[in-house]
Amino acid sequence: MARSGVDEFYEIIRLILVKYYAELSGLQTLPSREDCDLLLKQHASEVAEILDGVLSMQTPADLFPELQSIFGTVSIVRQDFTALDQAFEQLTSRSYKSDKGQYFTPRHVVDMCVEAVDPKPGETVCDPACGSAAFLKSAHAYGMRTYGEAASLHGFDFSHRACQVARTVSLVGAKGGIRIDQVDSLRLAARTLLDGPGNTIETLMGEKFEGFDVVVTNPPFAGDVGAESFVSDYELASIYGRRLERDVLFVERCIRLLKDGGRLAIVLPDNKVSGRTFRDLRLWLGRHALIKSVVSLHRYTFLPYTGQKAAVIFAVKRPPSMEAYSSEILFFRSDKPGKTSNGSFVYRPGGDPAAPPYEALDHDLDEAARTIRSALCAA
Numbered sequence: 437m438a439r440s441g442v443d444e445f446y447e448i449i450r451l452i453l454v455k456y457y458a459e460l461s462g463l464q465t466l467p468s469r470e471d472c473d474l475l476l477k478q479h480a481s482e483v484a485e486i487l488d489g490v491l492s493m494q495t496p497a498d499l500f501p502e503l504q505s506i507f508g509t510v511s512i513v514r515q516d517f518t519a520l521d522q523a524f525e526q527l528t529s530r531s532y533k534s535d536k537g538q539y540f541t542p543r544h545v546v547d548m549c550v551e552a553v554d555p556k557p558g559e560t561v562c563d564p565a566c567g568s569a570a571f572l573k574s575a576h577a578y579g580m581r582t583y584g585e586a587a588s589l590h591g592f593d594f595s596h597r598a599c600q601v602a603r604t605v606s607l608v609g610a611k612g613g614i615r616i617d618q619v620d621s622l623r624l625a626a627r628t629l630l631d632g633p634g635n636t637i638e639t640l641m642g643e644k645f646e647g648f649d650v651v652v653t654n655p656p657f658a659g660d661v662g663a664e665s666f667v668s669d670y671e672l673a674s675i676y677g678r679r680l681e682r683d684v685l686f687v688e689r690c691i692r693l694l695k696d697g698g699r700l701a702i703v704l705p706d707n708k709v710s711g712r713t714f715r716d717l718r719l720w721l722g723r724h725a726l727i728k729s730v731v732s733l734h735r736y737t738f739l740p741y742t743g744q745k746a747a748v749i750f751a752v753k754r755p756p757s758m759e760a761y762s763s764e765i766l767f768f769r770s771d772k773p774g775k776t777s778n779g780s781f782v783y784r785p786g787g788d789p790a791a792p793p794y795e796a797l798d799h800d801l802d803e804a805a806r807t808i809r810s811a812l813c814a815a
């Protein structure tokens with residue numbers, strides 16, 4: 437595609453969508469270029485927004501047979517999203533180059549977080565930095581598997597392309613059951629008319645919104661926050677002043693987005709959990725939430741994309757009736773990352789070869805998820 441000048445990002449999304457619809461209609465191969473265009477037009481109401489209105493394949497006709505032979509053998513309906521994740525990781529990382537720390541979360545970490553926060557039907561779940569909507573897709577599968585119904589799922593991201601990927605994942609992986617909005621999630625309500633119009637998560641959720649039951653997220657790990665007018669409204673801004681990191685703001689934002697008693701799972705770089713500089717962040721969190729558990733992830737967990745060490749904090753937003761710093765905290769350290777030092781997968785001995793690859797990974801997060809779920813539910 438590089439040879440043809442086609443924007444491969446949208447063309448690959450178009451390919452995934454036409455293959456998905458072709459499979460739903462019983463075809464196992466990629467149809468002709470003309471039939472692909474027909475499929476896109478037939479499903480325009482579902483795909484026009486995702487594709488920014490371009491409903492025809494852009495790959496030159498002489499390259500199309502090659503696409504058919506490569507892509508025709510891939511099943512979209514039956515695959516487990518590991519491949520889709522990797523494709524999106526490749527496609528989006530280029531546009532994120534100037535913006536470090538936007539790594540997609542490995543599936544088994546996502547599943548641990550979701551199982552621990554246990555999103556139930558009737559509850560609202562939010563990921564304010566949703567990327568490819570991995571947490572919400574997992575929450576959808578969890579709800580269907582555990583309760584026969586999923587919670588109400590809301591993803592937000594300020595990147596247009598991330599939203600398009602998330603919408604594709606919602607359509608193909610969750611029957612359209614995840615709502616995705618493009619917004620700067622850190623933006624708080626305008627204080628004065630001079631702040632100007634601009635959406636916030638609260639305005640997008642509507643007047644009756646009183647906070648989410650669950651927030652589950654992996655915010656960007658890097659980058660300081662600029663001089664956006666809303667930043668000074670954050671309590672943590674007064675502690676960290678000029679050296680305000682985005683993930684610090686996301687911690688406060690997540691707590692603000694929850695209703696009292698709401699459950700939080702947030703993936704953070706290790707320095708937020710253990711570094712001396714971020715002691716005040718932890719004290720702030722302890723005042724506003726009951727920290728229930730900390731899972732220290734293995735250094736290999738995010739390989740091959742980054743060797744950054746990370747941890748997950750699980751907490752419950754503290755209702756005023758409960759005393760601060762009163763919770764017992766369960767600490768876990770993951771020793772089995774399911775990856776080697778070069779980032780390739782390590783599978784459980786004797787694992788089911790027919791299972792999706794990430795389900796057969798040799799990791800130790802399942803037990804932690806079950807124990808944390810009991811602790812969060814008891815809160």
Ligand SMILES: C[S@@+](CC[C@H](N)C(=O)[O-])C[C@H]1O[C@@H](n2cnc3c(N)ncnc32)[C@H](O)[C@@H]1O
Nearest residue numbers: 538539540541565567568593594595620621654
């Ligand atoms: C680490 S990635 C999350 C990846 C996602 N959890 C996944 O595994 O697919 C962080 C995401 O946050 C988004 N982001 C960063 N700052 C944001 C902001 N202020 N508002 C909304 N989204 C933001 C980025 O565009 C990126 O998609």
